[in-house]
Amino acid sequence: MTPLDDLFQRLSRSPFRQRFALGKIEYDYCLNKGEVQVREHATDFIKQRLAAAEPTNDGKQTPMRGHPVFIAQHATGTCCRGCLRKWHAIPQHQALTTEQQAYAVEVILHWIHQQMQKPAPVAKTRKVKKQDTNPQLDLL
Numbered sequence: 001m002t003p004l005d006d007l008f009q010r011l012s013r014s015p016f017r018q019r020f021a022l023g024k025i026e027y028d029y030c031l032n033k034g035e036v037q038v039r040e041h042a043t044d045f046i047k048q049r050l051a052a053a054e055p056t057n058d059g060k061q062t063p064m065r066g067h068p069v070f071i072a073q074h075a076t077g078t079c080c081r082g083c084l085r086k087w088h089a090i091p092q093h094q095a096l097t098t099e100q101q102a103y104a105v106e107v108i109l110h111w112i113h114q115q116m117q118k119p120a121p122v123a124k125t126r127k128v129k130k131q132d133t134n135p136q137l138d139l140l
């Protein structure tokens, strides 16, 4: 069993973490962008939002929606430094090392991979206008 298997087994026992899943928009986004780009985004988010010793707004720096990586972060406990400590035993109040950042990215990509193995999610039934994709996605 790899260390990631162990982690994902623990995550599977957390009802809170299990609530997170890719919706159709995020699923399609991953399909369209491909792994290389999604990995780049994950690398940037970790670096910009979590890597500092005292990240800005720590505990609230990861939106609940708007990008598949954000959802993956909540699902895997890589969303803030408190969760990184709790789930990954990475100490708070010191900058993340390059290795720790790379590890968080691997965890995120592993989760996204698992999600992409599932059948494509069905679009929510609420009425969505054709152009009403999440504007944040276009910015990235």
Ligand SMILES: [Zn+2]
Residues within 6 Å of the ligand: 059, 077, 078, 079, 080, 081, 082, 083, 084
């Ligand atoms: Zn968190």
